[in-house]
Amino acid sequence: MLSTSSISDIRTQITETRPAGADVSIISMVCPEIAATARPGNFVNIKVNSSDQPLLRRPFCIHNVRGNTIDVMVKTVGRGTSLLCDSACGTPIMVLGPLGNAFGTDTGDFDTALLVSGGIGTAPMLFLEKSLAETGLAFHHLVGGRTRSDLLTRGLSNCSTATDDGSEGFHGNVVELLRDHLASQPPSSRIKVFACGPNPMLKALAGFCRDRGIPCELSLESIMGCGVGICYGCMVELNNADGEKESILLCREGPIVDGNRFTS
Numbered sequence: 001m002l003s004t005s006s007i008s009d010i011r012t013q014i015t016e017t018r019p020a021g022a023d024v025s026i027i028s029m030v031c032p033e034i035a036a037t038a039r040p041g042n043f044v045n046i047k048v049n050s051s052d053q054p055l056l057r058r059p060f061c062i063h064n065v066r067g068n069t070i071d072v073m074v075k076t077v078g079r080g081t082s083l084l085c086d087s088a089c090g091t092p093i094m095v096l097g098p099l100g101n102a103f104g105t106d107t108g109d110f111d112t113a114l115l116v117s118g119g120i121g122t123a124p125m126l127f128l129e130k131s132l133a134e135t136g137l138a139f140h141h142l143v144g145g146r147t148r149s150d151l152l153t154r155g156l157s158n159c160s161t162a163t164d165d166g167s168e169g170f171h172g173n174v175v176e177l178l179r180d181h182l183a184s185q186p187p188s189s190r191i192k193v194f195a196c197g198p199n200p201m202l203k204a205l206a207g208f209c210r211d212r213g214i215p216c217e218l219s220l221e222s223i224m225g226c227g228v229g230i231c232y233g234c235m236v237e238l239n240n241a242d243g244e245k246e247s248i249l250l251c252r253e254g255p256i257v258d259g260n261r262f263t264s
């Protein structure tokens with residue numbers, strides 16, 4: 001279901017930075033080797049500057065691939081993301097990727113993909129949408145945020161939105177929007193959910209999908225160091241096939257996991 005790909009470490013520079021929302025930027029860089037083999041759900045690990053502060057790279061989903069160029073969508077939350085978002089065109093960076101596994105779009109068990117995201121979790125969904133569209137599979141985005149300015153829908157097609165405060169779209173969270181959306185679908189629809197967002201949202205979504213027998217894949221986050229299975233900094237606890245807890249390295253076995261592994 002989930003696949004890996006070959007990895008390159010590329011010395012490149014930022015070619016463009018565009019604002020995409022409150023504290024969010026889309027950052028472009030020419031990375032031909034990564035662009036050639038990247039699949040939706042993969043991530044890159046970026047050394048945001050050439051100094052040792054911050055020392056570690058920072059992981060970001062691949063937001064889009066355009067020819068030799070990859071884009072990442074970055075929300076400023078601390079020093080590394082702030083440096084990256086404030087970097088001028090021409091700033092040198094190191095980009096390691098593509099890393100991790102990919103969303104399982106070729107599993108043959110669905111006709112319609114529901115791409116469910118919250119906040120900056122919308123970052124991998126444009127690349128996923130493009131891949132689904134290329135293979136002729138139907139898709140619909142369900143995008144959630146606390147308020148209107150959290151919705152990162154630019155560039156997406158077939159989109160419904162939900163906000164906690166009702167300032168745009170459905171008034172409620174994105175799992176409630178999913179319930180509402182499913183009520184309007186024919187019972188024969190073969191649906192699969194692909195999701196990315198904050199862990200509490202993903203936990204609720206995974207339980208919802210399990211209870212209804214809907215296949216579901218989640219893109220999880222953890223603190224990461226190396227991104228390639230060496231530092232053991234990205235351990236997360238998931239359910240195994242027997243329902244027992246087991247630890248995995250998210251950078252190597254993830255970041256995409258089966259929703260059933262993330263239920264309580």
Ligand SMILES: Cc1cc2nc3c(=O)[nH]c(=O)nc-3n(C[C@H](O)[C@H](O)[C@H](O)COP(=O)(O)OP(=O)(O)OC[C@H]3O[C@@H](n4cnc5c(N)ncnc54)[C@H](O)[C@@H]3O)c2cc1C
Binds near residue numbers: 061075120
């Ligand atoms: C596989 C993966 C894909 C990701 N994709 C994206 C993306 O597409 N866009 C995006 O904006 N962010 C993404 N993130 C989160 C992003 O990596 C962190 O926000 C970033 O590393 C924070 O760096 P900082 O130096 O700005 O923050 P710091 O100053 O180090 O920390 C600020 C806050 O961010 C938290 N944090 C730090 N590192 C991570 C981390 N790796 N994951 C989650 N929280 C973290 C800290 O606990 C702290 O609360 C992804 C994370 C992972 C693991």
Ligand code: FES
Binds near residue numbers: 230231
């Ligand atoms: S980030 Fe180093 S082992 Fe996963």
